[in-house]
Amino acid sequence: MTDPIKILLVDDHPLVRAGFQRLLISDDSIEIVGEADNGQSACDMYATHNPDVVIMDLNMPNDSSTDDISNNLNGGLEAIRRIISHDAKAKVLVLTAMEIDPFPAHVVNAGAKGFLTKRCAPDELLAAVKAIHDGEEYITEEIRLRINGGGCTESASIGSLTKRELQIFALLAEGRTVSQVAKVMFLSPKTIHAHRTNIFRKLSISNNSELAHLAIRHNIVQA
Known part of the structure; x- marks a missing residue:
C-alpha cells in the first residue's frame, strides 16, 4: 500500500x-x-x-x-x-x-x-x-x-506599488487615519501623506473610499 x-x-x-x-x-x-x-x-x-x-x-x-x-x-x-x-x-x-x-x-x-x-x-x-x-x-x-504580464490593468496598477506602498495601501483601506498608519509604520505623518499621494496617482483614484473599494475587490482587506 x-x-x-x-x-x-x-x-x-x-x-x-x-x-x-x-x-x-x-x-x-x-x-x-x-x-x-x-x-x-x-x-x-x-x-x-x-x-x-x-x-x-x-x-x-x-x-x-x-x-x-x-x-x-x-x-x-x-x-x-x-x-x-x-x-x-x-x-x-x-x-x-x-x-x-x-x-x-x-x-x-x-x-x-x-x-x-x-x-x-x-x-x-x-x-x-x-x-x-x-x-x-x-x-x-x-x-x-x-x-507573465498579462493580468488586468487594475491588477497591474496595484502590482506597481512598492512593498511599503502596498502596506500603507492596506492600512488605509482598513480605515486607519494617516496618523495611525504613521504610528504603525514608524514613519512621520508627512512621509505617509507623500506615500498616499503616490498610491492615489498610481491607482488613478482620488479618495480613501475608492481605495477601500479597490482593496475589497482584490481581497486585500475584507468587506
Whole structure:
C-alpha cells in the first residue's frame, strides 16, 4: 500500500482550515500531519513533521505576537522563503485570496511549486496536491498569465506599488487615519501623506473610499 501524502495546512482562520481539512481527508491518499496559523509555527511544524506538501495562505501573521496587517501581508511569503531555505526540496502550494499582482510572481520567485486561489474547485485542490507531490508544478493559466504580464490593468496598477506602498495601501483601506498608519509604520505623518499621494496617482483614484473599494475587490482587506 502506498504511503499517504503528508500535508501541513497553514492558514490563520480556523474555520477555513477546518473546511480544507475535511476536503483533503475525504481522499484516502492524503493525511493531515499538522496545522499552523502563522509563519513561525509553519516553519517549526515543517521541521518537526517533514510533510510532503505544505498548503500555505499568504495573508497571515509572521508569528503569534501580532495581527497587524503590515505584518500579515508578508507572513506567508516569508514562511515560504524560510521553509525552502531550510529544505530546498520543500513542496509548497499557495492557496490564497491574494491573487493580484505582485503576489503570484513573488510566490514563484520564493520557490513555491503551485498557486491556487480560494475560488478554485475542490477537485482542483486535490489535483494540485497530487501533482506537486509527484514533482510537477501547478499554477493555473489565469495566474500564469498574470505572472507573465498579462493580468488586468487594475491588477497591474496595484502590482506597481512598492512593498511599503502596498502596506500603507492596506492600512488605509482598513480605515486607519494617516496618523495611525504613521504610528504603525514608524514613519512621520508627512512621509505617509507623500506615500498616499503616490498610491492615489498610481491607482488613478482620488479618495480613501475608492481605495477601500479597490482593496475589497482584490481581497486585500475584507468587506
